[in-house]
Amino acid sequence: MELRQLKYFKEACERQNFSEAARVLHISQSTLSQQIKQLEDELDVLLFDRIGKRIVPTEAGHAFLPYAVRAIHDAEDGRQIIRDLKGIETGVLRIGVTYSMSPLLIAALKLFSQAHPKVRVEVTFATSEELLKRLDGSGPDFVLSFKPEGVEDEFETLPLFSSRLNFIVHRSHPLAELSSVTLKRLSQTPLILPASGFATRKKVEELFRRHHMELTASVEMDDVHTIIHALRSGQWGTILTQAAVRGEPDLMQIPILCNDHLTSRGFLFWPQGTYRKKSALAFADFLLKVTGGR
Numbered sequence: 001m002e003l004r005q006l007k008y009f010k011e012a013c014e015r016q017n018f019s020e021a022a023r024v025l026h027i028s029q030s031t032l033s034q035q036i037k038q039l040e041d042e043l044d045v046l047l048f049d050r051i052g053k054r055i056v057p058t059e060a061g062h063a064f065l066p067y068a069v070r071a072i073h074d075a076e077d078g079r080q081i082i083r084d085l086k087g088i089e090t091g092v093l094r095i096g097v098t099y100s101m102s103p104l105l106i107a108a109l110k111l112f113s114q115a116h117p118k119v120r121v122e123v124t125f126a127t128s129e130e131l132l133k134r135l136d137g138s139g140p141d142f143v144l145s146f147k148p149e150g151v152e153d154e155f156e157t158l159p160l161f162s163s164r165l166n167f168i169v170h171r172s173h174p175l176a177e178l179s180s181v182t183l184k185r186l187s188q189t190p191l192i193l194p195a196s197g198f199a200t201r202k203k204v205e206e207l208f209r210r211h212h213m214e215l216t217a218s219v220e221m222d223d224v225h226t227i228i229h230a231l232r233s234g235q236w237g238t239i240l241t242q243a244a245v246r247g248e249p250d251l252m253q254i255p256i257l258c259n260d261h262l263t264s265r266g267f268l269f270w271p272q273g274t275y276r277k278k279s280a281l282a283f284a285d286f287l288l289k290v291t292g293g294r
Contacts, residue, residue: 001039001042001043002035003071003072003075004035005035005036005038005039006039006068006071006072007025007072008021008025008027008032008035008036008039009036009039009047009061009064009065009068010065010068010069010072011024011025012032012036012048012055013057013061013065016054016055016056016057017053017054017055018032018033018036018053018055019053036048043060043064045058045060046058046060046061047060047061047064048061069136069138072138073138073274077274077275081275089116089118089119089279091119091120091277091279092119092120092121092122093119093120093121093122093141093277093279093280093283094122094124094139094140094141095121095122095123095124095140095141095142095143095144095283096123096124096126096131096134096135096139096140096142096143096144096145097123097124097125097131097143097144097145098125098126098127098128098131098144098145098146098198098199099125099194099198099223099224099225099244100146100194100198100200100224100240100241100243100244101144101145101146101243101244101266102125102224102225103243103244103246103247104144104160104161104243104246104266104287104290104291105123105144107290108283108286108287108289108290109121109123111286111289111290112282112283112286115282115286116279116282119279124139124140127195127197127198127199127222128143128145128146128147128148128197128198128199129148129197130197131143131145132145132148132155132269135155135269135270135271136271141276141277141279141280142268142269142270142271142280142283142284143268143269144160144266144267144268144269144287145199145266145267145269146163146199146200146241146264146265146266146267147199147264147265147267148199148202154272155269155270155271155272156269156270156271156272157267157268157269157270158267158268158270158284158287158288159265159266159267160265160266160267160268160287160288160291161243161265161266161291161292162263162264162265162266163241163242163243163244163263163264163265163266164241164242164255164262164263164264165200165203165204165207165239165240165241165256165262165263165264166239166240166241166242166253166254166255166256167181167186167237167238167239167253167254167255167256168231168237168238168239168240168245168251168252168253168254169231169234169236169237169238169251169252169254170231170232170233170234170250170251170252171250171251171252172232172234173231173234173235173236173237173252174234175189175237175254176252176254178254179254179255180254180255180256180257181254181255181256181257182256182257182258183207183208183211183213183256183257183258184213186215186237186239186256187208187213187214187215187216189237190218190235190236190237191215191216191217191218191219191236191237191238191239192217192218192219192220192221192227192230192231192236192237192238193215193217193219193220193221193227193238193239194220194221194222194224194227194238194240195220195221195222196220197222198222198224199264200239200240200241200244200264203262203264204239207258207260207262210260211258218236219236224240224244227240228244228245228248228251231251232250239256241264243266266291268284268287
């Protein structure tokens with residue numbers, strides 16, 4: 001049983017199509033089919049049901065998949081351990097980050113790149129839900145996000161900072177001079193909000209539910225940067241954390257009047273049980289320096 005066969009098997013399970021998996025792996029479909037057949041022969045069991053052009057993992061395939069994934073991760077961790085022991089400051093650091101954490105990411109990235117110029121950094125932006133689903137050892141090395149409602153303690157976390165939710169408007173907005181705003185006033189104000197799946201959106205919806213009020217979004221977007229850009233028209237307001245609008249002097253942050261806990265905590269999420277490469281630990285140190293945690 002070869003490591004490459006396990007990688008081919010994993011990709012085929014995810015794509016459920018040999019030609020698509022072969023394209024992603026940069027090999028021919030015949031090579032992929034041959035290697036999967038050899039793996040099935042060695043295990044003496046069918047791993048896939050072939051249904052036309054589609055392939056579906058069999059019961060045995062589903063049972064074998066987590067062990068194949070674990071073997072791939074262990075091999076990658078092993079290679080990274082050797083690199084770190086040699087002190088080689090190269091390789092790839094994969095970071096998952098929510099849109100609202102981008103100011104923090106950029107500040108830490110500048111310091112990290114100056115200290116470790118040979119490490120290539122790959123950044124993926126998505127919602128908290130999407131990123132944490134990928135934090136299984138095969139995706140990002142870590143994720144920067146606010147903690148979504150309902151997330152169990154299935155990840156190891158490093159607290160970074162706390163940030164309060166505020167009503168955010170451009171200084172040209174009619175409500176820009178308010179010293180505070182009520183939930184009732186917010187419910188009557190045209191809002192442009194992050195799409196469902198964002199931790200901030202979930203917290204805002206839960207706030208309005210607790211007060212038996214309806215939250216209406218005039219516009220929903222899955223990109224916080226575009227929301228911030230749209231605010232400059234003076235037409236809409238939004239509800240975001242202070243961290244999301246860091247470095248935006250033309251935006252007014254207006255406190256929301258209520259007795260609820262409106263502070264969200266930003267975390268670095270680690271996958272459990274995987275090796276933490278030196279570059280990831282170094283980046284975590286820079287994050288703490290930027291946030292004042294160290």
